[in-house]
Amino acid sequence: MQTDADGRVRRLAGSLADVTEGKVRDVLTGLPNRLLFEEQLSKVINLDQNKHGLSAVLFLDLDDFKRINDNHGHDAGDLLLCSVARKLEGCLRGSDMIARQKSGWSIARHGGDEFTILLHQLHSRADAEHIAERIIIGLAEPFLIGTREVLIGVSIGISFGSGEGKMPADAIREADTAMYYAKTDGRGRWRIFDPEMQAGATAKINLENDLRQAIRSHQFFLVYQPIVRLSSGRIEGFEALSRWKHPRGEKIGPDAFVPLIESLGLTSRLGRANFEEACEEVLKWNEFVSAGSRISVTVNCSSEVFSQPSFKHDLLLAMTRVGIDPHTLRLEVKEAALRGKPEQTRTVMNELRDLGIRIGIDDFGTGLSSLAFLHRIPLDLLKIDHSFVQTMLHCSETRDIVRTIINLAQNLDLDVVAEGVESAEQRDLLYEMGCTHAQGYFYSQPIPGAEVPDLLACNQKTQSVPRTTTRPDSESSRIETQLQNLNELLRQQ
Numbered sequence: 001m002q003t004d005a006d007g008r009v010r011r012l013a014g015s016l017a018d019v020t021e022g023k024v025r026d027v028l029t030g031l032p033n034r035l036l037f038e039e040q041l042s043k044v045i046n047l048d049q050n051k052h053g054l055s056a057v058l059f060l061d062l063d064d065f066k067r068i069n070d071n072h073g074h075d076a077g078d079l080l081l082c083s084v085a086r087k088l089e090g091c092l093r094g095s096d097m098i099a100r101q102k103s104g105w106s107i108a109r110h111g112g113d114e115f116t117i118l119l120h121q122l123h124s125r126a127d128a129e130h131i132a133e134r135i136i137i138g139l140a141e142p143f144l145i146g147t148r149e150v151l152i153g154v155s156i157g158i159s160f161g162s163g164e165g166k167m168p169a170d171a172i173r174e175a176d177t178a179m180y181y182a183k184t185d186g187r188g189r190w191r192i193f194d195p196e197m198q199a200g201a202t203a204k205i206n207l208e209n210d211l212r213q214a215i216r217s218h219q220f221f222l223v224y225q226p227i228v229r230l231s232s233g234r235i236e237g238f239e240a241l242s243r244w245k246h247p248r249g250e251k252i253g254p255d256a257f258v259p260l261i262e263s264l265g266l267t268s269r270l271g272r273a274n275f276e277e278a279c280e281e282v283l284k285w286n287e288f289v290s291a292g293s294r295i296s297v298t299v300n301c302s303s304e305v306f307s308q309p310s311f312k313h314d315l316l317l318a319m320t321r322v323g324i325d326p327h328t329l330r331l332e333v334k335e336a337a338l339r340g341k342p343e344q345t346r347t348v349m350n351e352l353r354d355l356g357i358r359i360g361i362d363d364f365g366t367g368l369s370s371l372a373f374l375h376r377i378p379l380d381l382l383k384i385d386h387s388f389v390q391t392m393l394h395c396s397e398t399r400d401i402v403r404t405i406i407n408l409a410q411n412l413d414l415d416v417v418a419e420g421v422e423s424a425e426q427r428d429l430l431y432e433m434g435c436t437h438a439q440g441y442f443y444s445q446p447i448p449g450a451e452v453p454d455l456l457a458c459n460q461k462t463q464s465v466p467r468t469t470t471r472p473d474s475e476s477s478r479i480e481t482q483l484q485n486l487n488e489l490l491r492q493q
């Protein structure tokens with residue numbers, strides 16, 4: 001430990017005699033590691049408690065580091081971590097505030113793309129905020145990795161103080177929790193820990209544990225919402241939507257758990273269970289419909305499944321085990337999900353379509369698609385997001401968007417399903433505009449699979465809706481203009 005003339009701690013790194021250098025330093029960056037950091041922190045906490053000093057722990061997590069590893073390889077990732085370490089040292093060494101106030105500091109690599117910083121003998125909390133700000137600005141500058149310029153950001157959590165009985169691990173955990181909040185606030189930010197955050201983090205951990213347990217004990221099930229052909233009013237298929245029956249009794253919707261399942265890497269386990277269940281149901285339903293008609297089931301696929309090697313295998317296994325006609329299975333993928341790995345996604349999609357499985361884009365219009373993108377991927381249908389359907393009667397701009405999507409689908413020879421249809425007015429307008437299919441509470445809420453045969457029996461009597469407009473011509477030259485119009489309309493929203 002280096003001290004200045006007043007006996008204040010200046011520099012902590014390398015202060016421990018009881019651990020060998022190799023054990024306390026991170027081999028890649030040469031920074032102190034987690035062990036050494038905790039030792040240093042423990043000393044500072046004791047010192048603070050005796051002398052009423054103010055210290056802060058900053059927990060840093062690089063934003064999107066995985067992207068660098070994925071796009072540029074692990075060697076580039078390693079080089080970047082070293083450059084970040086040097087940059088962080090530079091930020092602290094060059095800080096006027098630290099020099100002026102003779103504050104002590106130490107940086108450690110906590111693990112992966114996480115770093116921790118200990119600031120000691122601060123005059124005020126604002127000093128730590130100032131340092132965090134300086135680091136965010138410093139790391140926003142491009143890094144030169146080999147011949148490439150790489151951009152990376154950082155999110156920072158700050159924990160202050162050394163309250164009674166506080167342990168180093170507590171201070172680090174608090175800063176880590178605050179960092180998590182900085183990330184969810186939109187990255188490239190800093191947040192200061194407050195105790196309410198801990199409650200939120202605990203709730204998240206409980207939910208994660210519950211989810212793992214739910215998958216093990218099959219607490220997920222599917223409900224099915226009919227998809228109706230507008231020209232005949234007949235049900236042609238059902239969309240399978242996941243529900244979670246929590247042991248406490250409540251039913252939880254997918255918006256609350258699908259993102260967490262994805263972040264925990266459990267997507268393929270939920271997907272496998274869904275495929276099996278949906279295939280079994282669709283096989284039963286087709287026994288209830290007259291010869292010649294065919295009922296399909298649509299399964300929603302998470303963003304990353306197309307790049308998972310097990311995806312196609314799980315799907316084929318479920319289809320062959322249950323023995324369904326592949327033409328009765330449809331997959332729906334969100335528009336945004338298709339952008340990650342286009343080549344790999346396209347190959348898998350082509351293979352699935354060759355088997356007879358149909359593929360649709362969900363929530364079309366919520367991401368800005370290009371014509372090249374639409375041409376590149378093999379598709380059967382576009383689905384109009386319910387947010388458009390629900391506002392189109394009162395808002396002419398939204399109506400234009402819906403019309404443009406329908407025209408585009410027609411010109412690309414795709415079916416178009418409008419979701420979230422809640423009234424006859426919406427249905428009629430969609431039909432007039434040339435939409436082929438609709439889905440929503442106007443027809444039915446999502447229902448248990450066991451109720452589907454009754455609904456199908458009633459549906460045979462459904463009346464058709466007269467068509468009042470003609471289809472626009474299908475010149476392919478119009479598609480580009482339509483897509484440009486659509487993107488323009490969406491940008492204006």
Ligand code: C2E
Nearest residue numbers: 241242253254255258274300301302420421422440441442
């Ligand atoms: P989505 O695929 O866009 O599904 C449509 C959502 O709109 C469903 O919500 C459905 O219940 C709801 N909905 C249907 N008709 C109406 C209506 O008339 N009005 C209104 N306001 N809403 C309507 P849900 O079931 O909560 O699903 C939310 C999202 O969760 C789905 O959006 C889908 O992306 C995702 N999801 C559902 N099940 C699964 C699954 O098994 N796997 C994956 N990866 N995602 C799923």
Ligand code: CA
Nearest residue numbers: 239300332362
């Ligand atoms: Ca869907």
Ligand code: CA
Nearest residue numbers: 362363385419
């Ligand atoms: Ca949707």
